Amino acid sequence: MSNIDLSVEIAGVKFKNPVMAASGTFGFGREFADYMDLNGLGAISVKGLTLAPRPGNKPPRIAETPAGILNSVGLQNPGVEAFIKEELPFLRQFDTKIIANVAGSTIEDYCEMVEILSDADIDAIELNVSCPNVKAGCVSFGNTPGGIAEITKRVKPYCKKPLIVKLTPNVTDIKEIAIAAEDAGADALSLINTILGMAIDIHKKRPILANNVGGLSGPAVKPIAVRMVHEVSRVVKIPLIGMGGISNGDDAIEFMLAGASGVMVGTYNFIDPAACLEVVTGIESYLTKYNYSNAYDVIGKLELNG
Amino acid sequence: MSKVLKEKIYSIEKLAPNIFKMTVESEYIAKNAVPGKFVNVKCGEGINALLRRPISICSIDREKHTFDIVFQLKGIGTEILSQKQAGAEVDLIGPLGQPFDLSDEYKNIAVIGGGIGVFPLLSLLKEKKSVSKTAFLGFRNKEYIVLMDEFKSASDRLFISTDDGSAGHKGLIIDLLEKDLLENNFDLIYTCGPLPMIKKVVEIANKNGIKCQVSLEQRMGCGIGACLVCACKTKLGDEWEYSHVCKDGPVFWSDEVIFDE
Numbered sequence: 001m002s003n004i005d006l007s008v009e010i011a012g013v014k015f016k017n018p019v020m021a022a023s024g025t026f027g028f029g030r031e032f033a034d035y036m037d038l039n040g041l042g043a044i045s046v047k048g049l050t051l052a053p054r055p056g057n058k059p060p061r062i063a064e065t066p067a068g069i070l071n072s073v074g075l076q077n078p079g080v081e082a083f084i085k086e087e088l089p090f091l092r093q094f095d096t097k098i099i100a101n102v103a104g105s106t107i108e109d110y111c112e113m114v115e116i117l118s119d120a121d122i123d124a125i126e127l128n129v130s131c132p133n134v135k136a137g138c139v140s141f142g143n144t145p146g147g148i149a150e151i152t153k154r155v156k157p158y159c160k161k162p163l164i165v166k167l168t169p170n171v172t173d174i175k176e177i178a179i180a181a182e183d184a185g186a187d188a189l190s191l192i193n194t195i196l197g198m199a200i201d202i203h204k205k206r207p208i209l210a211n212n213v214g215g216l217s218g219p220a221v222k223p224i225a226v227r228m229v230h231e232v233s234r235v236v237k238i239p240l241i242g243m244g245g246i247s248n249g250d251d252a253i254e255f256m257l258a259g260a261s262g263v264m265v266g267t268y269n270f271i272d273p274a275a276c277l278e279v280v281t282g283i284e285s286y287l288t289k290y291n292y293s294n295a296y297d298v299i300g301k302l303e304l305n306g
Numbered sequence: 307m308s309k310v311l312k313e314k315i316y317s318i319e320k321l322a323p324n325i326f327k328m329t330v331e332s333e334y335i336a337k338n339a340v341p342g343k344f345v346n347v348k349c350g351e352g353i354n355a356l357l358r359r360p361i362s363i364c365s366i367d368r369e370k371h372t373f374d375i376v377f378q379l380k381g382i383g384t385e386i387l388s389q390k391q392a393g394a395e396v397d398l399i400g401p402l403g404q405p406f407d408l409s410d411e412y413k414n415i416a417v418i419g420g421g422i423g424v425f426p427l428l429s430l431l432k433e434k435k436s437v438s439k440t441a442f443l444g445f446r447n448k449e450y451i452v453l454m455d456e457f458k459s460a461s462d463r464l465f466i467s468t469d470d471g472s473a474g475h476k477g478l479i480i481d482l483l484e485k486d487l488l489e490n491n492f493d494l495i496y497t498c499g500p501l502p503m504i505k506k507v508v509e510i511a512n513k514n515g516i517k518c519q520v521s522l523e524q525r526m527g528c529g530i531g532a533c534l535v536c537a538c539k540t541k542l543g544d545e546w547e548y549s550h551v552c553k554d555g556p557v558f559w560s561d562e563v564i565f566d567e
Contacts, residue, residue, distance in 0.1 A: 056534065059524050060525040061537060063525070068356065069356065073534050273310065
């Protein structure tokens with residue numbers, strides 16, 4: 001299998017393979033280093049960062065749902081400066097790309113963070129304009145073409161790293177959001193963030209999550225995510241990173257066929273802390289089975305039924 | 307360090323309505339587990355009952371290389387787990403979390419447990435050395451009073467209460483603790499069980515100037531400290547922060563925790 005080239009190029013960055021850990025599911029990598037070799041990853045997108053540290057939402061922050069989970073962590077993180085000082089040196093020991101995921105409540109916050117991170121030793125910035133779990137801002141930038149165009153355009157001059165814009169699925173037409181982000185200067189798009197949902201404890205007659213609503217992820221969302229990647233891939237030229245319910249290599253191949261150059265593994269990291277490496281192996285097996293030698297033999301090769 | 311393990315189930319037994327004890331063969335856990343730690347168990351196959359279920363270690367047999375977990379049927383995950391047979395494989399991560407402090411400076415100790423929370427205290431009682439050990443255990447009714455031989459032999463004094471008075475003291479286990487404290491004192495109280503009980507135990511411990519360790523529960527995601535969902539409020543200087551039950555706990559010193567949520 002060694003003669004298979006799994007590497008992909010996204011926004012000018014060469015990743016050794018298409019498999020990345022999704023933001024918010026992987027912390028800053030430390031916890032997973034006990035269970036797997038982080039050098040095997042294409043990239044790690046770190047826990048969503050904000051300018052100042054955030055304590056996050058009240059618990060409970062999670063509810064299991066059929067083939068999925070709802071979460072409402074509320075962007076608990078140590079802040080961008082602490083990330084650079086305390087977490088990045090650890091991550092940099094590994095031969096994998098580091099994507100800084102940033103979220104804010106004002107456009108100025110985003111600009112400031114992007115400016116700070118542009119001077120840090122990271123490989124790309126992922127703009128989180130689609131977190132459903134914080135009250136101010138964030139998702140509101142991502143759910144209209146005008147909102148996403150404005151934030152992307154305003155952030156871009158401060159951004160010396162490749163800029164990935166992460167899209168929310170909680171919109172009527174994701175295609176127009178994607179086009180707006182591309183036109184405003186996004187170098188790549190990642191999709192999908194979580195789907196807004198609710199689970200109710202029927203005995204207490206209250207939502208399980210303290211925040212009442214949260215973001216749905218896991219295998220349950222995969223068909224929605226694949227459909228959205230497919231739709232977006234037909235209307236933009238910039239590369240896509242697909243995610244939503246990937247738990248094995250076959251799932252990843254679906255996203256790649258639909259047009260994703262990279263794939264992110266999220267929820268499944270919680271079930272199998274070495275899930276990302278399983279996905280790499282699974283992609284390799286698929287390519288071997290069909291005598292492909294390159295990840296690009298699969299990416300965007302979906303043939304639609306007539 | 308914790309590991310992902312696929313281990314063999316040695317036996318599984320129904321102890322009480324909805325309460326099961328599973329004995330698992332695991333050289334690694336039996337060697338590395340410390341009372342208070344837990345294992346995170348994959349109950350269903352694949353995406354069925356997706357998340358792992360955190361279950362405290364109840365007993366460790368370091369010679370036979372087995373450990374016990376006791377769990378309550380709560381939903382689909384624990385239901386699937388309860389149907390597993392001896393000889394089958396179970397997928398778990400462990401041992402996880404911060405354990406109880408078993409250091410020798412605490413000689414005269416008490417454990418106060420309620421419901422399913424009594425079981426992690428059993429391994430503590432068994433492994434805590436050369437001290438006077440008092441156990442206060444509260445149950446719903448006499449049907450739920452199980453593993454009493456083991457609790458008896460692991461403790462010097464044992465007090466039981468039930469909600470309905472079908473065995474032991476009728477009422478709260480807290481009542482027995484308060485009464486005993488009129489005549490006795492402890493160096494350290496360990497507690498695990500329903501949150502209202504834990505809060506009350508902490509209040510009593512504070513009033514009597516006794517140190518206290520609490521084992522907390524919260525809905526978990528990964529169990530390894532990455533997903534940050536199992537938050538619990540703890541002190542940070544004059545401020546507070548959210549710590550995480552899976553990694554910073556489940557055992558905390560009671561004076562670290564802020565019980566206002």
